[in-house]
Amino acid sequence: MRLVIVTGMSGAGKTTALKTLEDMGFYCADNLPIPLVDKFAELVRDSGSGISTAALGVDIRSGDELPELANTLDQWTKNGIPYSILFLDSNEDALVRRFKQTRRAHPLTPGGRVETGIREERKQLEFLKKRADYIIDTSALLTRDLRDELGRIFVKNEKFSSLFVTVLSFGFKYGIPRDADLVFDVRFLPNPYYVDALKHRTGNEKEVQDYVRQGGTCNEFLKRISDLLDFLIPYYVKEGKNQLVIAIGCTGGKHRSVTVANLLHEALKSHQEIGLRIEHRDADRDGKQG
Structure with missing residues (x-):
């Protein structure tokens, strides 16, 4: 069984990553309430589920519940439940440009400046980035580059470097x-x-x-x-x-x-x-x- 937590900055490519993993045969779910994350892992571990690889999207949309994920991950580690974390990152200039191109508001500052939301989001996600097994900076990547890199990691199982x-x-x-x-x-x-x-x-x-x-x-x-x-x-x-x-x-x-x-x-x-x-x-x- 392989369970991947897909997380990272808004606008850094999480949706693309989940779609790519789905195309690779992963069972994918996105933005589950944090209390259901452990239930999702149980489903994946169930030998009768028929699921051998799964990816779960978790990000800032979880709101006040997000810090609770740390306790869940601690428990998984303690119990020997295998999982890995994929963190999608990008520099501020690239993120601001993407928000402007799509004319989207940042989820943390729907009526304010995108830059403020990005900085606050980075603080709130720091605990996940520190735990991440794979950090991919998409600042200069095209969509096909990100897909190629995910294929290298999760299909070809090549040695990963964040560089x-x-x-x-x-x-x-x-x-x-x-x-x-x-x-x-x-x-x-x-x-x-x-x-x-x-x-x-x-x-x-x-x-x-x-x-x-x-x-x-x-x-x-x-x-x-x-x-x-x-x-x-x-x-x-x-x-x-x-x-x-x-x-x-x-x-x-x-x-x-x-x-x-x-x-x-x-x-x-x-x-x-x-x-x-x-x-x-x-x-x-x-x-x-x-």
């Missing part, structure tokens, strides 16, 4: 990404922009990649970055860091940065302990230097 790495290409002329943790400037590499046949193509194409990699400088640079990340990633995991955004920049974000980002993304796949995605922020901006 999700995004390799992001960008153009300096459009600004450095605000959420970047590490920024690498690749404007020293050969620039396909000045080759008519390559000017309007991107670093997703082999001909552009071959041009950028000529002379071996790109490959040497990639090796040095990979060695640095091989050193850093275990320490980020140990620290409990949830998100790492590695930004690779060139002038227009079309040729050199895209090439290097793609190569780095492939190199990082050897780190089975991390979640990984790639994004090309500016590759589709036409006519810009790469």
Whole structure:
């Protein structure tokens, strides 16, 4: 029997997570009154229920009853009842943006500021985050990225690390990404922009990649970055860091940065302990230097 408590911040992706787990064969229930949570666990444990995997959504909507969940979890631990907690988190900027996009009020401040509700919610959910077995920061994740990560944890049963790495290409002329943790400037590499046949193509194409990699400088640079990340990633995991955004920049974000980002993304796949995605922020901006 596998029971997963799905919780976290409003707007961080709990609904998507529950739907994804349901698609994976989990029996899912959402927003049960806290006094019924233990009854739900009993149902799941009942050998005659036919349920082997279940997920239960619990969040701030439980109101004043929510702190009572701590006693239930303590009792489960004491009695050896197996369960795990999946906590979906996100930074404040991302949460505010999502609330504004959906024109929803925060459940804790229906007539007030979203920011105030988010900060209060974070305080009230702190006891669950501290107990969490899996913390996924969805600030920079697309829906498909979250689904892939849940599949990796709950279907493939791969070793989980809370660290999700995004390799992001960008153009300096459009600004450095605000959420970047590490920024690498690749404007020293050969620039396909000045080759008519390559000017309007991107670093997703082999001909552009071959041009950028000529002379071996790109490959040497990639090796040095990979060695640095091989050193850093275990320490980020140990620290409990949830998100790492590695930004690779060139002038227009079309040729050199895209090439290097793609190569780095492939190199990082050897780190089975991390979640990984790639994004090309500016590759589709036409006519810009790469």
